[in-house]
Amino acid sequence: MEVCIFRAYEEMSRAAAQEVADVLNAKPNAVLGMATGSTPLGVYQHLVKMHERGEIDFSHVTTFNLDEYVGLPITHPASFRLYLWHRFVSKLPLPLANFHYVNAEKDPHAECARLGKIIQSHPIDVAFIGIGENAHIAFNDPPADFDTEEPYLVVQLDDACRQQQMGEGWFPTLNDVPQQAISMSVRQILKSKSIICTVPDQRKAQAVKDSVQGPITNKTPASILQRHQDMTLYLDPPAASLLK
Ligand code: F6R
Numbered sequence: 001m002e003v004c005i006f007r008a009y010e011e012m013s014r015a016a017a018q019e020v021a022d023v024l025n026a027k028p029n030a031v032l033g034m035a036t037g038s039t040p041l042g043v044y045q046h047l048v049k050m051h052e053r054g055e056i057d058f059s060h061v062t063t064f065n066l067d068e069y070v071g072l073p074i075t076h077p078a079s080f081r082l083y084l085w086h087r088f089v090s091k092l093p094l095p096l097a098n099f100h101y102v103n104a105e106k107d108p109h110a111e112c113a114r115l116g117k118i119i120q121s122h123p124i125d126v127a128f129i130g131i132g133e134n135a136h137i138a139f140n141d142p143p144a145d146f147d148t149e150e151p152y153l154v155v156q157l158d159d160a161c162r163q164q165q166m167g168e169g170w171f172p173t174l175n176d177v178p179q180q181a182i183s184m185s186v187r188q189i190l191k192s193k194s195i196i197c198t199v200p201d202q203r204k205a206q207a208v209k210d211s212v213q214g215p216i217t218n219k220t221p222a223s224i225l226q227r228h229q230d231m232t233l234y235l236d237p238p239a240a241s242l243l244k
Contacts, residue, residue, distance in 0.1 A: 001212065001225060001226055001228070001231045001232075001233055002231070002232045002233070003212060003232075003233045003235065003240075003243070004232060004233070004234050004235070005235045005236070005237060005240045006234065006235070006236055007236075007237070008236060009042060009200045009236055010042060012042075012198055012200060012234045012235070012236055013040075013041075013042025013043045013045070013046055013198070014042075014046050015234060016043045016046075016128070016196050016198045016234050017042075017043045017046030017047050017050060018046075019126075019196050019232065020032070020043070020047060020126060020128060020196065021047070021050055021055060021056045023125055023126045023194070024056050024057070024058070024061060025056065027125060028057055028059075028060045028061070029060040029061065029062070030061055030062075030125040030126065031061075031062045031063070031064070031122045031123060031124050031125050032061060032062070032063045032064070032124065032125065032126055032127070032128060033063075033064050033066060033124045033126070033127035033128065033129070033184065033189065033192055034063050034064065034065055034066060034084065034088075034127075034128055035066050035128055035129045035130045035138070036065070036066070036067075036080040036083045036084060037130055037168070038168050039130045039198050039199065039200060040128065040130065040198065041087065043128065043198065044087045044088045045087075047088065048087075048088065048091045048092070051091070051092055058092045058093060058094045059093045059094070059095070060098075061094060061098065062098040062099075062100070062122055063089075063094065063098065063099050063100065064100045064115070064119055064122070064124065064184070065080060065081070065084060065100065065101045065102045066080075066102075066127075066129065066138040066139075066183065066184045066189075067080060067102060067138045067139040067181050067182060067183040067184060068080045068081060068101070068102035068103065068104045068181060068182050069104060069177075069178040069180075069181050070104040070105075070108050070154065070178055070179075070180040070181055070182065071104065071105060071178055071180075072104070072105065072178060073105055074103075074105075077170070078165065078170035078171055080101075080102065081101045081102070081103065084099075084101065100115060100118055100119070102115060102152070102182050104154075104180075104181065104182040108154045108180070108182050109154060111152070111182060112150065112151075112152040112153055112154060112182055115151065115152045115182075116150060116151040116152050119151045119152075119188065120151065123191065123192075123193070124188075124191065124192040124193065125192070125193050125194065126192065126193065126194045126195070126196060127189055127192035127194075127195045127196070128196050128198075129189065129195060129196070129197050130197065130198060130199060131197060131199045131204060131207055131208065131211060131222045132160075132161055132164055132207065133160055133161075133163075133164045133203055133204060133207055134158060134160035134161055134164070134207065135207040135210055135211050135220045135221055135222045135223070136161060136221050136222070137186065137189055137197075137221050137222050137224075137225070138183040138184045138185075138186075138189060139155050139157060139161070139181040139182075139183035140155060140183055140185065140186050140221045141155065141156070141157060141158040141160070141161050141221070142158065142218060142219045142220065142221055143218045143219055144186055144218045144221035144224075145185065145186065145218070146186050146187070146218050146224060147187075148185050148186075148187065149185075149187055150185055150188075151184065151185060151188040152182055152183065152184055152185065152188070153182070153183060153185050154180055154181075154182055155180065155181055155182075155183045156179060156180055157177070157178065157179055157180065157181055162174055162177040162179075165177045186221065186224055190224065190225075190227070190228055192228075193230060194230040194231070194232075195225065195228055195230065195231040195232070196232050196234065197222075197225065197231065197232070197233050197234065198234040199233065199234070199235055199236075199239045200235070200236040200238070200239050201236070201238055201239055202238035202239070202241065204239045205238060205239055205240070205241050205242045206242060207220070207222065208233075208235060208239050208240065208242065208243065209242040209243055210222075210223065211223045211225065211226075212226070212233065212243060213243065213244060
């Protein structure tokens with residue numbers, strides 16, 4: 001695992017976007033795995049700007065969304081489909097058929113099966129992920145399932161994860177945060193050729209320390225990233241503050 005510490009969020013976002021751009025410029029039909037949430041806002045802004053300046057061509061790219069809440073309609077402000085549509089997909093010439101979002105509104109198990117089939121013939125070139133305050137990756141909360149070969153699964157969200165979502169302002173109260181989600185599985189994330197993981201903020205410092213310097217355990221889901229051959233962790237100084 002390579003760890004890069006940037007002076008500030010803005011620099012971290014620009015560097016992560018540039019790394020995604022480098023992959024796309026080397027392989028125009030690359031497949032991307034894409035996180036949502038507060039961290040990647042800056043990266044999506046940079047990717048859209050790079051597209052507007054003609055520095056990246058998204059017209060042959062395929063994307064897979066990492067996760068989505070069970071039962072949440074696309075009209076809800078916390079919907080990851082809405083998030084990606086507003087901030088990314090609607091601003092690009094990405095053919096809609098190549099954008100594989102997760103729709104967990106009605107039948108999440110059927111959705112997992114649908115996506116699982118598609119992703120098997122589209123190996124991810126670069127997964128762009130974050131780490132939760134509880135060290136989850138995608139929505140694989142501790143104790144995460146490190147063994148399942150299912151590409152997508154229905155997961156229970158733990159209290160720390162649900163608190164994080166409320167704390168970031170996506171939901172007004174804890175009761176509003178769904179109890180379940182669809183998540184790309186840990187093994188599926190690890191199958192990505194490369195992984196870019198961006199993590200800012202003091203509130204992630206303990207999760208970062210445990211994930212980078214602690215033992216590999218499903219109680220710290222992101223610790224499994226230590227095993228990946230091409231994994232870059234992008235941090236800001238507060239997130240890196242507990243690293244030795
Ligand atoms: C969201 C996702 C999550 C987030 C993580 C960090 O699609 O997969 O694992 O990446 O919870 O979230 P933020 O960036 O909101 O702190």
